[in-house]
Amino acid sequence: MGHIDRRDFLAVVGRYGLGGCAACVLGEFGASVGLAGTGSSRRWAREVDFYQRLPDKTIECGVCPRHCVLDDGETGFCRSRINVGGRHYARGYNQPCILRVDPVEKVPLSHFLPGVKTMTVAVGGCNLRCLYCQNWQHSQTAPDELKTFELTPEQAIESARRKGVRVIAFNYTEPVAFLEYAKDLARAARKAEMRVVAATGGYVEPEPLLDFARYLDAITIGLKGYTEDFYETVCGVRLEGVLKSIQTIKRETDCWLELVNLIVPTYNDNPATIRKMCGWIRRNLGVTVPLHFSRFVPMYRLTNLPRTPITTLESACDIARRVGLKYVYTSNIAPHDGNNTYCPKCKTSLIQRLGFKILDNRMPDGQCPKCHLRIPGVWK
Amino acid sequence: MLSARSPQSIIGRLWWITVLVASGTLPAPIPAGEMPKAIREKFNDAHDRQALDSLDFILALGLTADQARAILRQHQAACRLHTQGYLEQAELQPLEIEAYTAFLEESRRNQGFSPEVEHHTAQIHHRAIRARDELAEGLNALAVGVWDVLTLSQRQIAADYKPNRKAVFERFAGPQERRKADRLARRRAIRNPGRHKTCDPQLEKARKKLESINQAAHPRPDVIARHLLTPAAAESLHQLAGVEAPLVVREAVDCRRLGTRDYPLSRCREDQSTLHKLRAEINNWNLANGMHFSRDQIGPLVELAERAEDLKTAQRRAKPRDRLPRKVLLEKLVELELAAESVLRPGQLEVLRAYLPCLIPPKNLKDPVRVGQASDGTRLANWLERARRKPQWRVERLIERMIEREIAHFGPMGDAALEQRRLALHDTVRRAAEMNDVEFALNKDELAQAIQPENRKEQLIADIEALRRERRQPGRTYRFLLNSDFAAVLSRAGSTRRSRVGWRLAAPLRSRY
DSSP: OOOOOHHHHHHHHHHHHHHHHHHHHHHHHHHHHTOSSSGGGGGGEEEOSSEEEETTTEEEEOSSTTOOEEOTTOBOTTSSEEEETTEEEEETTTOOSEEEEEEGGGTTOSSBSTTOEEEEEEOSOOSOOOTTOTTHHHHTSOGGGSOOOOOOHHHHHHHHHHHTOOEEEEOSSOGGGGHHHHHHHHHHHHHTTOEEEEEEOOOSOHHHHHHHHTTOSEEEEEOOOSSHHHIIIIISSOHHHHHHHHHHHHHHOOOEEEEEEEEOTTTSOOHHHHHHHHHHHHHHHOTTSOEEEEEOOOOTTOTTSOOOOHHHHHHHHHHHHHHTOSOEEEESOSSOGGGSEEOTTTOOEEEEEETTEEEEESOTTSBOTTTOOBOOSBOO | OOOTTOTTSHHHHHHHHHHHHHHTOSOTTSOTTOOOHHHHSOSSSHHHHHHHHHHHHHHHHTOOHHHHHHHHHHHHHHHHHHHHHHHHHHHHHHHHHHHHHHHHHHHHHTSOOOHHHHHHHHHHHHHHHHHHHHHHHHHHHHHHHHHHHSOHHHHHHHHTOOOOHHHHHHHHOOHHHHHHHHHHHHHHHHHOGGGSOOOOHHHHHHHHHHHHHHHHHSOOOOHHHHHTSSGGGHHHHHHHHTOOOOHHHHHHHHHHHHBOSSSBHHHHHHHHHHHHHHHHHHHHHHHHHHHTOOHHHHHHHHHHHHHHHHHHHHHHHSOGGGSOOHHHHHHHHHHHHHHHHHHSOHHHHHHHHHOOOOSSOOHHHHSOOOTTOOOOOOHHHHHHHHHTTSOHHHHHHHHHHHHHHHHHHHOOOOHHHHHHHHHHHHHHHHHHHHSOHHHHHHHHHHHHHHTOOOOHHHHHHHHHHHHHHHTTOOOHHHHHHSSHHHHHHHHHHHHHHHHTHHHHHHHHHHHHO
16 A cells, blocks of 8 residues: 555545535535435425526526525525525425414404315415514424425325315415415315415515416405504515505405404504505405404514503404494404404394304305395305 | 309309219210310310311210320321421412412403413412412321221211311300300301302202312312311310320411411411402403403493392391392392393303313413414324324323323223223324324324313313203302402403503503514
8 A cells, every 4th residue: 555645645635525525515405405316306396486587697586576686505585495506496395384274264264164174284484574473483484494294285185185174275474485385286276176265464576476366265465564664664574565465466366355454562553554554445455355453462573562452453443444344353362342243234243253263153155144235255 | 243153153164064964965085174275265266166176076976085095196297287388388378479469460451471470470379289289188198097096987977077066065165155156157147148058969969079070189188187187176186185285286286376476377367368369359350351341341241240249238238037038139140140141242151151260361361372373282282292203102101191180180080981091092192103294283183182081170060050040040150240359350451441551551662672
């Protein structure tokens, strides 16, 4: 065996060391986006539908109005899309981190098949940064950093069918952050004659939204406040984009729409702003869009604030009714009158709820039994 | 001027004792020369009342001097436990008052509980419960030795024993003491007119079952521990045994009668009463906050509660001949109860139906699952999640621990029920282990529901309520809502809501963020 000097020894070790490290890093990285191999491992990443290629392997994401410009290897603001060699990939494809069977009231949807069970699917990541997020462990984490299930859309449909669930829901995290998976799953659900509902913050470009909404039966959009200041301070996005999405859904789709407004004490509980918001809803969406006022509970980064006083929620409901909205609800407090559905004409109690539980449903066909007024919604 | 036959004069006492001994009324084991101190002195002292009960128990058993001597060892140990218990109470009660006062403040604000206050309150509360349970368990363990000393017939008498203070008076007291005792009894009856029990066998049976479940969760001293293994029995027991009470017993008696220098009995009683009031108010706030009464409900409910209270007060103050017959009174209260129920919404009735008086409200009242919240599932679902990944021998251990906890909470199970429960748990864990992760995630709530232990307590409460309805007796709505304490809480809640205290509270907090 030949003799090598110290310099040669270090060079050899260095080369092998670097090579090993590179293999490890590439392997990890590739595995994380599903590109390390072919065939089965490719199932965990999917190319994004809406993005633009720029020079030098840079891309511009086109899913949400943030339009992240990403260099090669960079991840978007939502933590769920990555630029790999100038191509935009969705991470966490086929990897939901939450899988549950829940009532549809938890979305919340009050005018959509009351009491029906949904198979709720969520993937990690979110394009909003709400300070009070109640699922921050999932939404503010990249999909591959969470404990996940391996579930293709076809498998999900099969599981739902076996479980006897006829509605698929996207809730708990932001479906915009996993739009590719949500869309494929929704398409598969449609094919299997299942219903699909989603809860979203609504910060998405019209084109991807319409592309997704094709497969949706109902959508709940969180209109979290009505000032740019609130949206920028608390949610880290712009109000304008959300309002545009709500209008797009109402005007250009047949999907059933409900709105949620979570009232955070001192941030968005100003009666004048609530009145303005209700006025906007009335003008742009009509008086029959159900509006849910939700109670804030100290959470995530807003633990210094108290819960929303019930009087504030009740006052908000009063304002909305005075503006002319017909279906106004309160959520996150039960038992409360605001959980129930009443006929706007004769004030008959139509659906009595205790939280997410239906205590009494007197209008299975969507018609008031007393004055026969048709209540808008999806009842069958 | 004392007459010769007055029991307070020495001649009078001797005369009475001679008469009693001659007539054979005075039992042989009690030395004839001594009238029990409790009768000799005063009756309105709790220690004296217990001393009378103990004496009555000893007389009912016909305890012999030998038996009394055999019991003394256990009695001494029990006295030591009682003294320790008092010292622990002296330490805990002020802490409890402090914690509950802070908790009450947060309950009144109805903005949820801060984790520190809630945790501290729960900790102190559990410590106090544990201290009580340990004292009861210690006494019951000592009572086992006493049961062994008793004959079969004595055991039977002890098992069926019901305190009868009157019998002791009839044996020992003179006319003046009897008159005083009667007066006290009358006063007590006037103070608590509704306390006398209904003689409905079905209701009694259900109540006894409920009592046995509660007893399983938190043991209480048995009849021997209550009447013999107490400092109050020291005088009678030592007199009967013919020995002097040792220092440890005398200390326990003093502790019982006067307390300690640092924590006198008067302060202990005062603290107990404060604690009782605090607990009652917290409980009322828990219910009021959990029911989310609207402004238009508060007025009618307060009015109905006041009417019910007026009715009870009038009944209490009226002369016996002017009082309403019990049936009529109950009928009127039921009417008020139905009126209150008509004010409530179905959701509120549902909450009331399942409500149990509590210090820290259950999760569904305190912090219900919110819209869009990915909850972690129930306790049992989480248990299944853990168990399904464990090897068989660990599963066995988990199941045994689970059964132990259930017995502690829901009362003892028979052998057959125990085996059935074990099988059900095994079967469910096996099914959960056979599922893949996706299947388990979708089915865990159902699996957890399938192994939900039978809540016999809830069932019994529902049965008692149904029986009351059937017999036109006031039930839970009356008990929880139609009283002056709840009316006061409700009025305060109403005024708080009008003043929007929460908003004012939030403003300075935001600036800190």
